[in-house]
Ligand SMILES: NC(=O)C1=CN([C@@H]2O[C@H](COP(=O)(O)OP(=O)(O)OC[C@H]3O[C@@H](n4cnc5c(N)ncnc54)[C@H](O)[C@@H]3O)[C@@H](O)[C@H]2O)C=CC1
């Protein structure tokens with residue numbers, strides 16, 4: 171069987187995952203819609219806008235032609251921003267074969283439909299949601315390409331597919347765990363970006379480590395609360411896709427979500443912040459979706475609620491903090507519903 175694998179799109183994370191795959195496989199095709207970017211990757215072996223100063227392995231072959239990228243491949247990894255995943259999966263469909271493994275590494279929802287990425291991709295490919303494997307966890311592209319030790323999780327209810335994805339990516343620098351909870355892993359990866367925006371806001375306002383620890387802890391509580399309500403395994407949220415990714419995104423200056431939050435906290439307007447980033451900040455659109463989900467399910471997500479009002483309703487970050495600190499007195503264990511508590515203690 172061919173040792174060719176394919177990554178669909180050449181942003182920061184797609185290119186970084188291509189470098190991991192290039193260490194394990196003879197040919198890695200990297201698809202981009204931009205001819206000048208494909209030429210740069212093939213000729214100079216760089217992708218300077220997304221990963222400045224990084225030399226890419228010579229066995230990464232960039233192309234703008236989907237058929238060339240996909241035909242004969244044993245696995246396709248979709249790494250577009252959530253807003254582009256449906257379009258990319260749609261373009262993939264004519265060349266898609268059922269025996270190809272499909273993995274995605276996108277952290278977000280489709281805003282218009284509030285659907286998860288595995289749902290969107292399976293709709294376009296005409297396969298079952300469980301056939302898609304999600305790759306997530308604490309993994310900044312900038313560190314992965316420097317071969318800093320990194321751990322991620324690959325999740326699918328179909329364990330054989332999760333194991334196949336593990337086999338594709340794992341090496342001494344990039345350790346991969348499997349998990350069956352595709353739903354929980356996808357929710358955790360998307361929702362942590364909201365809390366990372368909040369941590370950036372807090373730092374931008376000049377608050378300290380206490381505030382950030384509170385945001386991370388109570389943020390994880392609301393992510394777990396809504397995740398469990400939607401059917402995820404509570405333990406997923408203390409794993410790599412949950413706690414792990416929350417910590418790395420909310421505390422690292424590599425994080426676009428943290429950086430955007432920090433600029434907002436310093437008083438810059440949202441449109442200026444987004445113009446200056448030049449890369450996707452998934453947490454903005456995810457905040458809209460999570461806010462709508464929390465209203466629809468009647469699940470309290472107080473931090474998400476405040477960040478929604480700061481981003482879209484003109485509330486000042488300081489007023490948002492006052493609102494959070496002035497909430498009714500609570501018991502900490504409301505993080506888990508009584509029903510879930512009883513289920514885990516019966
Ligand atoms: N950068 C990172 O360290 C990590 C990113 N992620 C996730 O990976 C996803 C992608 O993020 P990045 O690569 O960082 O974004 P990026 O902003 O670095 O690159 C996005 C790329 O997608 C392309 N693109 C956008 N829409 C497209 C479409 N419809 N068709 C074709 N190409 C399209 C853009 O031209 C750009 O090249 C996001 O969901 C992000 O949360 C996950 C883990 C780490």
Ligand SMILES: O=C(CO)COP(=O)(O)O
Pocket residue numbers: 277307308309310311363366415418419424425426427428450451452
């Ligand atoms: O998900 C990430 C790291 O695991 C990347 O986060 P940002 O999109 O905030 O850079």
